[in-house]
Amino acid sequence: MRFFTPLLAPVIALTGVALAAPTVSHDKRSLVEREGVVYNVFEHGLTGARIEFVNNSGICETTKGVNQYSGYLSVGTNMNMWFWFFEARQNPSTAPLVSWFNGGPGCSSMIGLFQENGPCKFTGSSTTPVNNSYSFNNYANMLYIDQPIGVGFSYGTDDVTSTVTAAPYVWKLIQAFYASFPQYESRDFGIFTESYGGHYGPEFTKYILDQNKANAGEKINIVALGINNGWYDSKIQEKAYVQFSYNNTYKPLITESQYNTYLSRYTNNCLPAINKCYSSGTNSACQTADNTCYNQIEGPLSSVADFDVYDIRAPSQDPNPPENYVTYLNSSAVKTAIGAKSTYQECANAPGNKFSTTGDSPRSFLSELSSVVQSNITTLIWAGDADWICNWFGGYDVANVIDYPGQSAFAAKSLAPYTVNGKEGGTFKTQDNLSFLRVYAAGHEVPFYQPELALQVFIQTLKKGAIAST
Template sequence: MQILSHTLLLSAACGLAASAAVNLQDKRSIVKRDGVTYNVFEHAATGAKMEFVKNSGICETTPGVNQYSGYLSVGDNMNMWFWFFESRANASSAPLAAWFNGGPGCSSMIGLFQENGPCHFVNGEKKPSLNKYSFNEYANVLYVDQPIGVGFSYGTDDVTSTKTAAPYVWKLLQAFYAQFPQYENRDFGIFTESYGGHYGPEFAYHIQEQNEGIKNGSVEGEKINLVALGINNGWFDTKLQEGAYIDYAYKNSYKQIIDDSQRSSLEDSLKNDCLPAVEQCLSSGSDSDCQDASSTCGDIENTIIQAADFDVYDVREPSDDPYPPATYSSYLADSSVVKAIGAKSTYQECPNGPYNKFASTGDNPRSFLSELSSVVKSGIQVLVWAGDADWICNYIGVQRVAEAVEFDGSSQFSNATLKPYTVNGTKKGEYKSVDNFSYLRVYGAGHEVPYYQPAVSLQVFKQTMQQQAIKST
């Protein structure tokens, strides 16, 4: 499972040439290794090499729908895993979306197999079946394991923070476009969750900076036509969201976790210890101050976790029976599956190594509200949403972040009342939208919203990718 708690489980060179002369030097070949046939693409502009298997027959079995799984070298001994699925509808014209799970340091195979991918596990089955609510019902979807060391990615991990992760993601997309040039001018969206409250704003902001550099000639590369950003149950801003741990634990729709006395004590800790430490982190920006803030505020979270028996990702479940079940991870340990998809490492869902590097720079309490505001101001469609049974990145804190975003419609958005959100006439949550910015609370959903409410998730995904404010149907 992915995690955002402070203590619980809690740049690359990117100048890319894209001239016709350089592209003529790109190399393509077929290599057979250990019984696996790889398509090899060597990108002259970056020196990157992509090796992938086409149509492994794993997960997506819809006739005529292509899939590609493999590696892109984004640096010396830095092999980033990707799994790409064409859209089941109009792949030649459908938009492109990328999915990133959080952590920091958790695999996007979580999203692929448990949430919004072409296949899922039903009723304890050991093999997946087709998911009719997959995001590739509408779009071409790219799942990425980053940073290096996460999931099936392997090699040297130079990433120590959200900001140092972003250039590698941009480089991966540049090489992806070089291999699959038909997607260069498509509408592109980023969807993410959990620590994606850091990733999403920063990745989108970095892409927009690179686009501006390409426009003024300071950066060489392909412009990425970013039109949408969606983040569910995200961790954006400790200053705004830490107190929501206490508020949600005291009063939510499902389970009271702390009593009046515990609440009072925790609020004292928040006021006297946690928030001053966060202010010091934000003021100085030093790794040591931000590490201290992470540890100090983590004491609040640990106290709440110890107060009652509950799953931090779904308060309706006990702590010793995490939900949803991790059936997929056993599937990805099957040697025949690993061989078929072209993976070259042992799958690791949320390894400690990459996480510890983020912890060493105090990345967690650093705020990405400014980047989120900048992205909203840029005019692309932005959706911030949350399942209301999740505690670790709960909807109370997420709504506070949404109402703190600065854009032309900020005042109108903050003062707007929530309206029922329906799918085919059935109420599934409540929302508000102003201009290109939407917030949605999803009823009856834990941390991984698409697992619990797949029809809702596909509907809001489509609407956001279509550059619409979300609306009831």
């Protein structure tokens, strides 16, 4: 999910990431037992990273013969990043590897695991999960990562202050994962993400491509990027708040007079602040843009009526999906079983506050997204059409201006029905390696609302082709 309340904080300069120096000269493996739980320990000679994980906890994935690993990767001194890996239910020895990231910034990828596309899910008021027959690990080996430090089960020192400074830690985790589990090297690799993933996805993917080009570490064979309800570019998406609030297909939130008022606020206040952020790139200018646009657009619009910003159809006090999984993850029995060493925080304030100090939210990642598409990565921009906070109007406008050879042809195309087994579930268009999909009757967390469609789209994208109706 995406937080939309900017936080005032002292201005600091963007800095590079200093990764820990290697502490061992070769890979080491060992077993450690604590309180009756056996941890596998792997020390990576190349990077000095240390992975400590539990093998086959029996939590969440209960399909016979499907392996899972959960634990921590040390990406620096007192920097412990949580990961949870699930083997593919079918053909795990050849299936692609996919990393899932939730957004925030500061929100846990356990949201995606338990509420959206993981091997298990909660229904109603249940206190224990049940099997998810539309899990993404039906097709791919899935790696869920809590980043930056302080998010979810990750704990320790958090040096990340921006999307750009987050990328090297993610790359390092994948490198150490490959070293610990070499059977997944050279597989097709994909990144799927949502919400603030409109920042994370383009930057992480571009960073991986740059590292590949520099022959740094093990090559990551990245072939696909999928972002649903993403936050990419403030100039485009702040205006979309006004347009969607007035003209969405569910219920108008504002009158025509209010629409004109907010559009004027965008043009006269928000847009100039964003332009200054873009042109100067300074933390102070981007903080000012964040605060100005929130105070003029996002904040007031979010309270003009009683609605859930993540699903416009629901009242603000009755949001979906259910939060049962949070209590479940904080039970001592579950934490012990999976090897978690901290209290679970779904969306932690501290990491998000650090992003606010650099004005990260209004910074555009459209250029990075364009670079990814230009690199021939199969790219899917999709969105549930009931989401307000990262609404499909803005996502569609972003998709139409992605700079790549097929841009003119893509922008000229109209949306056509997208079907799943003959049933229309949205509208879409494709050109070359770029696809856009609007998903009907879905809020911010698309796979929760339309699981069958989401799995179909996921598989089609990982097959490195345009999405298509079935």
